[in-house]
C-alpha cells in the first residue's frame with residue numbers, strides 16, 4: 001500500500017496492521033508522521049490542553065541482581081556504592097514533594113534480594129498513615145515479579161498484598177522491547193520475559209489498578225520489533241483497557257555495559273508519532289523531556305504527545321547514563337503555553353487537578369533535579385535490621401558485621 | 406513569501422523544508438572548527454581534522470589582533486583561518502581612530518581568510534561594514550543574530566534579506582541567537598519557527614546555518630528538517646575524550662543521515678572536503 005493510502009486510513013480513523021505501520025514508520029516523511037499523529041491526538045483530545053503531573057521520581061535502592069546490560073544505574077549486591085533509602089529519607093522526600101504541590105511518588109528500584117515483601121508493605125503502610133491522600137505509583141512489573149519470586153507467592157497475591165498496603169498504580173517501566181529475542185540480548189529476559197511483563201499488567205488491571213506502558217528503543221531491536229512491542233501493548237489494552245498512558249524514550253548509552261550510541265532526536269519524534277498512530281486505544285502519550293531535553297520534549301507536542309510527563313524533582317537512572325535535563329513546573333508550563341496549549345495539572349489517572357500550582361501559590365524554582373542521595377552518603381537505614389536479608393553481604397550487614405557509617 | 410501563512414509548526418517546517426530541498430536537495434554541509442584563543446602567544450595546537458581555524462574572543466588592540474592572526478596563519482597549512490566578530494572590529498576601529506578597511510586589510514595581509522561572524526543586531530553599519538569585508542579581500546563566514554526577542558523575528562528577517570539584496574556576499578546566515586539565556590531558554594517551537602522563517606524569508610542567502618555545539622545534536626538535527634542546510638561548530642577533536650559523549654564526526658554524520666540527508670564535510674570557505 002502506498003504511504004498516501006496508509007495516511008488516508010489514519011485520517012479515516014482506521015486501525016493500522018503491522019505491515020502498514022512498518023511502512024509508515026520506515027518511509028513516511030517525518031512531517032507527515034507529525035501531521036497524522038497530531039490528527040490522532042486532536043481526535044482524542046479536542047480541547048487544546050496539555051497535562052503534566054507534579055510528582056517525584058524516587059529510586060529506593062540501586063542494588064540489583066538483574067544486571068541488564070543497558071543499565072548504568074544499578075550496583076551489585078555488596079557494592080560500597082549500593083544504597084537503600086530509609087523510611088525517614090522517603091518521608092523527607094514526600095514532604096519536599098508536597099511543598100511544591102506534588103501528589104505522588106513514582107517509586108521504582110533495583111531488584112534487591114535483601115528487601116523482602118514485608119519491607120515494601122511496611123513502607124507503603126507507613127506512607128499512607130502519614131500522608132493518606134498521597135499516591136504511590138510504584139513497582140514496575142519486573143519488580144513485582146522479583147517480589148513474587150522472593151516471597152514464593154504468585155503475582156496476583158503479591159499485587160493484592162501491595163494494594164492492601166497502599167499501592168495505587170503501577171508504572172510501566174522494565175518493558176524495554178517486549179520481544180524475547182531482544183530481551184535475551186539485553187540480559188533482561190531473566191527479570192521478565194515479554195509475556196511475564198504483560199502478565200503482571202494484566203493481573204494489575206484485573207485487580208483494579210491502572211498502569212502506564214513504556215518502550216525503550218534504540219538498543220539492538222529492529223523496526224519490526226518496535227512495532228511488535230506496540231502491537232502487543234495495543235492487544236492488551238483491547239483486552240483490559242487498564243493503561244492510562246504510553247511513554248517512549250531512547251536508550252541512554254553512557255556508562256553502560258552495552259554502550260553504543262543514542263538514537264537521534266528525529267528518530268525519537270518519528271517513534272513517538274508512530275506510537276500515537278498505532279496505539280489508537282491509548283488516550284495519553286507522554287513527551288520524554290528527561291531524555292530528549294526541553295526543546296525536543298516540547299516539539300513532541302506536535303508529534304502526538306498530549307502530556308509533558310512529570311516535573312520529576314529527582315532523577316537517578318537516566319542521569320547515570322548521561323542525560324541530565326531539568327524542567328520545573330514553571331518551565332514545563334512555559335513550554336506548553338508557548339506551543340499554544342493550555343497547561344493543566346493532573347493526577348496519575350489523568351484527572352485534571354487544576355491550573356499551574358505556581359500561579360496559585362509561591363513555589364521555589366528548581367534548576368537541577370535532585371538525586372536519591374548526596375554524593376558520599378553511604379548510610380544504612382536503621383530499620384533494615386528488622387528485615388531478613390537473602391544475600392551473604394546483606395546478612396553480614398544485618399548481623400552488625402558491617403556497621404552503618 | 407507570505408509569512409503570515411502557516412501557524413502550525415509542522416506545516417511551516419514542511420514549507421521551509423521544501424524551499425531548502427529546491428536549493429540544496431538532500432545535501433547537508435558541515436564544518437569542523439578548531440577554536441583558537443585570541444591572545445598573542447597563546448598555545449597554537451589544533452586537530453588536523455579542522456576545516457576552519459577560528460580565532461575567538463575580542464581583540465585587545467589592532468596590533469594584538471594582527472599578531473595573533475599572523476601566528477595562527479603561519480601554522481594553518483592551508484586550513485582557512487577565520488577570526489573575530491565584525492562588531493568587535495567596528496569598535497576596535499573606532500577606539501583606535503582607524504578605518505575598518507585598514508584594519509581588515511592588515512588582517513588579510515597577516516593571513517586572515519574570513520571574518521568569523523557578523524552579528525546583524527550588533528553592527529553599527531551592517532551594509533557598510535560587510536562591504537568593507539568584501540572590498541578588503543576577505544570573506545564573511547556567517548551572518549549571525551546575537552540576541553533576539555521572538556516578537557521581532559519576521560521584521561528582522563526581512564531586514565536581513567534587504568541587507569543581502571544590497572551586499573550580496575552573505576554565504577550563510579545563522580538565525581538562532583548566539584547568546585543563550587539559561588534562565589529563559591528559547592523553546593523548541595521558537596527555534597523551529599526561526600529557522601523555518603529564516604529559510605522562507607531570507608531567500609537570497611544560500612545557506613541557513615545551525616550551530617552544533619551551541620544548540621546540541623537534537624535541536625540542530627531537527628533544524629535540518631525545517632530549512633537549515635549547514636552545520637557550524639562541529640568539534641574538530643575526533644577522539645572520544647572525557648566530557649564528550651560521542652566522536653563528533655561519527656555523530657554529525659549519523660544525525661544528518663537519520664534526518665534523511667546526505668552529509669558533506671566542507672571547510673571554512675565552503676569547499677567540500679574529501680577525507
Ligand code: SF4
Nearest residue numbers: 064066067068071074
Ligand atoms: S534496569 Fe532495573 S532491573 Fe535492570 S539492572 Fe537496572 S535497576 Fe536492575
